[in-house]
Amino acid sequence: MALVKISQILEGKCTEQKVTVRGWVYRKREGKALIFLVIRDSTGVIQSTIKKDSPCWNDAQKLTIESSLILTGTAREDTRAPGGFEIGAEAIETVGLAENFPISKDKSEEFIRDMRHLWLRSRKMNLVMKVRAEVLEAAREYFKKQTFTEVSPPMFISAAVEGGSTLFALKYFEQELYLTQSSQLYLEILMYSLENVYCIAPSFRAEKSRTIRHLTEYWHMEGEWAFADMNDLMAFEEGLMAHICQTVAAKCEKEFKELGADIEKVKAVKTPFPRITYKEAIQRLKPKNPALDWGADLGYEDEKVLAEDFGKPFFVYDYPTAIKAFYCKTYKDHPEVAMSVDMMVPRIGEISTGGAREDNKDLLIQRMKEQGLKPEDYEWYLDLRRYGTVPHVGFGMGLERLLVWMLDLENIIDAIPFPRTTRRFYP
RNA sequence: GCCGCCGUUGCACAGCCCGGUAGUGCAACUGACUGUUAAUCAGUAGGUCAAAGGUUCGAGUCCUUUCGGCGGCGCCA
Structure with missing residues (x-):
């Protein structure tokens, strides 16, 4: 298991390897049996998938946008993932659970400047x-x-x-x-x-x-x-x-x-x-x-x-x-x-x-x-x-x-x- | 400094011309959904319409002033 930067995964350097990334939740999409967490760090963003039977399902469910976390899983190439790569999550450590993040897709110049x-x-x-x-x-x-x-x-x-x-x-x-x-x-x-x-x-x-x-x-x-x-x-x-x-x-x-x-x-x-x-x-x-x-x-x-x-x-x-x-x-x-x-x-x-x-x-x-x-x-x-x-x-x-x-x-x-x-x- | 535009729920907007019960979408909350791409569907809750004054039977809507924001010019990098 290696601590990596997201850009390394996106460059295909970690494919089929077990990796750990540290970062923040950038997007979250939730289904009944599948959660997509998009994680960002200083180098980029990558999607990770959490299946219902995964031990980290409950942790993933609780996560909110901009929560900080340490995520471990297997990096793989997948054309369905934005960016072409994703992490099949196996363990999630929530570092800081974020309150409801004020910035969403609807935002004005004025609001962005206040934030x-x-x-x-x-x-x-x-x-x-x-x-x-x-x-x-x-x-x-x-x-x-x-x-x-x-x-x-x-x-x-x-x-x-x-x-x-x-x-x-x-x-x-x-x-x-x-x-x-x-x-x-x-x-x-x-x-x-x-x-x-x-x-x-x-x-x-x-x-x-x-x-x-x-x-x-x-x-x-x-x-x-x-x-x-x-x-x-x-x-x-x-x-x-x-x-x-x-x-x-x-x-x-x-x-x-x-x-x-x-x-x-x-x-x-x-x-x-x-x-x-x-x-x-x-x-x-x-x-x-x-x-x-x-x-x-x-x-x-x-x-x-x-x-x-x-x-x-x-x-x-x-x-x-x-x-x-x-x-x-x-x-x-x-x-x-x-x-x-x-x-x-x-x-x-x-x-x-x-x-x-x-x-x-x-x-x-x-x-x-x-x-x-x-x-x-x-x-x-x-x-x-x-x-x-x-x-x-x-x-x-x-x-x-x-x-x-x-x-x-x-x-x-x-x-x-x-x-x-x-x-x-x-x- | 001069000129123009804007201010409605946490966010984005409609409603203002032509005064008459405060609307939609996102987010939140409850639920549904095996591959999403800031997903989709159903439901719940959320408002001192920037502030003050005026006109009116009645003002988010018309008038005046103030405050806040954005931009154009001038000035400059």
């Missing part, structure tokens, strides 16, 4: 979380291969990275602090020691966005490196994206299939990505949106039009300086253009923003003042330009947005186990 702590047991969430873990692993693999060092930036911060209006303020003893919106500025500090640095950490934004692609707490994959330019940046970003897509497509074929996600789209992600300038984007969009002139930010609708044209990830770069953050480096001969780049994907729009950082102290101060920021709030940031400044670039990619695109999810809340939106933060 998040239980819904995470669903096949869908189980599969999404596995793919999420693979994306994280693949990302780390790529950063490491490119000689980046993973660092740990703070979540409590004293000054804004983006506009102050989207900051979460909180009481920190007797003072006011904020939750970080991006770790970029801290990566820049560490870059002066480690050169190539990255982090995978949460970012918090108090945007009252009501869309399927916004969270107030999301996971941000950010990188920053010294002695690099816009070409290096785009090459790195597309390399990262392609590596994640290729790795995940290779490892998660089963998950994509069960989720009904289009794996071919992910397999097709290869370098190089199409690159167009902001100016070219405006020209392309002009026929459809005549009101769009140079200087205006691209709206979500504009991004969607571009993205559908390409049908795959692509870059838009060289945006007007006026619509970009204070730290964006500008072109010497064209200060109205900033070295900024967005990666976009169909349906979602932006999944990443990056660019060259202003490395000249005086220009940086000037940009701060233009945007109404006080340079004295950023003394430490200015110090970075005082002591051995270097040209450098960086970017941030939204992990959940990436997952929404990869897995064709209907809403970003399903890309993270415990979503925080403007209205929801339970459990």
Whole structure:
């Protein structure tokens, strides 16, 4: 008798062997002389059959949906069983008898969200979380291969990275602090020691966005490196994206299939990505949106039009300086253009923003003042330009947005186990 | 921030336009059924119709306000 995972049985590795599985009751179908228990564990679901004359008949009868159990029986191939394999049960040890489980086949979005702590047991969430873990692993693999060092930036911060209006303020003893919106500025500090640095950490934004692609707490994959330019940046970003897509497509074929996600789209992600300038984007969009002139930010609708044209990830770069953050480096001969780049994907729009950082102290101060920021709030940031400044670039990619695109999810809340939106933060 | 939609039993919904006894399915409970695929069949029980106010002989239904939820745009990753 061997303790096995359900996936091993489904792969045909235990056929005609006596096995023990540990898990939970996923479905129960009861007849007069036959009970079907569908058992789930972390690796999959399998049906087990209990006959009336079996010593575990009484135990099986008492079991309820989501009860935990240890079940022993003979694994066999049977075309009548969903999945093609089943366990003929011989012994059942009930570990935790479940009360009437609130989630049934009839469920609304709203109810599922209220029951998040239980819904995470669903096949869908189980599969999404596995793919999420693979994306994280693949990302780390790529950063490491490119000689980046993973660092740990703070979540409590004293000054804004983006506009102050989207900051979460909180009481920190007797003072006011904020939750970080991006770790970029801290990566820049560490870059002066480690050169190539990255982090995978949460970012918090108090945007009252009501869309399927916004969270107030999301996971941000950010990188920053010294002695690099816009070409290096785009090459790195597309390399990262392609590596994640290729790795995940290779490892998660089963998950994509069960989720009904289009794996071919992910397999097709290869370098190089199409690159167009902001100016070219405006020209392309002009026929459809005549009101769009140079200087205006691209709206979500504009991004969607571009993205559908390409049908795959692509870059838009060289945006007007006026619509970009204070730290964006500008072109010497064209200060109205900033070295900024967005990666976009169909349906979602932006999944990443990056660019060259202003490395000249005086220009940086000037940009701060233009945007109404006080340079004295950023003394430490200015110090970075005082002591051995270097040209450098960086970017941030939204992990959940990436997952929404990869897995064709209907809403970003399903890309993270415990979503925080403007209205929801339970459990 | 602007706009739209929704709230009826544990869950999913109908009833609202056109006011007149609160309905169906799932789950629960009782029973039937040798292979089911979130089975099927018979039965039982389950309701402050989100809240408050108004109109009316009479409001789940019409009006007003509030609360809660979802989404579109804006903002962004």
